[in-house]
Amino acid sequence: MEKFIKHTGTGVPLRRSNVDTDQIIPAVYLKRVTRSGFEDGLFAAWRNDPEFVLNKDEYKSGTVLLAGADFGTGSSREHAVWALQNYGFKVVISSRFADIFRGNSLKGGLLTVILPQADVEAMWAAVEADPSTAITVDLESRTVSYGSISHPFAIDDYTRWRLMEGLDDIGLTLKQTDSIDAFEEKRASHKPATLPIRS
């Protein structure tokens, strides 16, 4: 996973709440067996609308998505994270994310930042007034800044460390194999197994 320490880019104001993962990428686009190429499914239902924010020239190269509340609700599809990343987004800012989407994003290196709704709205206004506004998201100092404004954000130390080091969770867990072995030793024998098959 690529390390995330600090990112500076322009913002894309997505003034909608409850953007579920079926909107981020409809199911019909989920059929690839790779992790790339999902950008064509990103917000597919809205991309035909010339007024949709991603179709406007001034927002096409944005890398920081400024989303409404309850972003990423619904399906657990990690394809939603891949679609955003494949398109070029590095950060999503919202006042509230759905749990599974947030977990997926932070595992995959897409930084999801929670700011109060009023701050998100102020950022919408700022990037609508000037789409070239540079937004810097600094994971080291846990701040989002643009112009003369700076907002602190919270992220737990462990996730921050993992993102800044670009560490693979599986590799970290495999260092605990002894603990997993020990746990399995004392697992109750009545717990079900899928094999051998019983019918």
Added chain:
Amino acid sequence: MGKTLAEKIWAEHIVRQADGEPDLLYIDLHLIHEVTSPQAFDGLRLTDRKVRRPDLTIATEDHNVPTLDILKPIADPVSKLQVDTLRANCKEFGVRLHSLGDLDQGVVHVVGPQLGITQPGMTIVCGDSHTSTHGAFGAIAFGIGTSEVEHVLATQTLPSTRPKTMAINVEGTLKPGVTSKDIILAIIAKIGTGGGQGYIIEYRGSAIRALSMESRMTVCNMSIEAGARAGLIAPDETTFAYIKGKPHAPENWDEALAYWKTLYTDSDAKFDVEVDLNADDLEPFVTWGTNPGQGLPLNASVPNPADFADSSERTAAERALEYMGLTAGTPLKEIAIDTVFLGSCTNGRIEDLRSAAEVVKGKKIATTLRMLVVPGSARVRLQAEAEGLDKVFIDAGAEWRNAGCSMCLGMNPDQLAVGERSASTSNRNFEGRQGKGGRTHLVSPLVAAATALRGKLSSPADL
């Protein structure tokens, strides 16, 4: 202080705990399907890792498969590649797979319980948000992303932060014609699509205890629609009776039963939040908008966005009415439906088919609509056929299909056309969920059946 059920199960599965880190949680059962697993298996291959516990892993084909002509090659080449990839991966890594044509093929959340491998006190995960279904047995069950699927395949564990606990107390007695689907739709309308965020919900109270196992699964299934990570119900005699005799029921039954009986929330335990709902007052519930929280009793009318105090709710309602092609003030019972879908992991089990069949028996569906009946698994389909339910539906004019996720999500051939309106027993009414431009009203199996007969949103009492 005592512990809640969720806290007990969580504590029993901690492999490793360290300050400032998520708990490393042992996973008792990992369910797999074709859509969210290919990149995970690929990851294992790239790093030369194996599946640690194939004997705690099971796969089925459900999301993208057709429900007609299932023994012919899959017509859509991209879907076929995904299914072929699952088959090759399961073979390579030694994972049990139930393919199209197999008795235990079907929607992954119908398959686990019917095999008896979903049991109380377990931790269960799947790359599908409706994994919360299995919580009905008193298990912590939740959906995960593909990176986590790979993690569980490789280690049989998952680093996880323990959610907070929420009790939803549903006391009272449901009126005839009101079902567990109405309970959960009413809960989501009450607490909102983000109301359960960060919580494991425990559904409690006399109305929950009175539900059958399959009805309990419907409630837990839609926990995610309230934003919750998981939802569960304390196991009781109803749970034990359901598991007994299933293929993978414990051989050392008495030992398992003794353990299961310890799985309840202690009387002095404290939930982080409690919510109450009165079952006596509930009516059949339907959604009018484009998220599952936008629901109302069937006797109500399409709401006026101007009546919403909260500005983002008002905007969401305006957008929803526009997408849904609805006018404020229209009685919900006057909304004409084009397609009725009976099926999915929410309502595709045998009891759902029985209750709907009871309504349509000897009658004809409206000539203005089509009705798809899609059993949740091949086993449910066979059971229904043994009871003659297939004939009831076919005689009424409905289509009798093979098992799969079908029209719950638009990624297999069963889809709504642009502007087509459905009454669906599934779980999501998102824009385009059932097909691009499709309009979805979420309903119970009883409302689905009555709607099929009358042609407009209806409950059996309206016939």
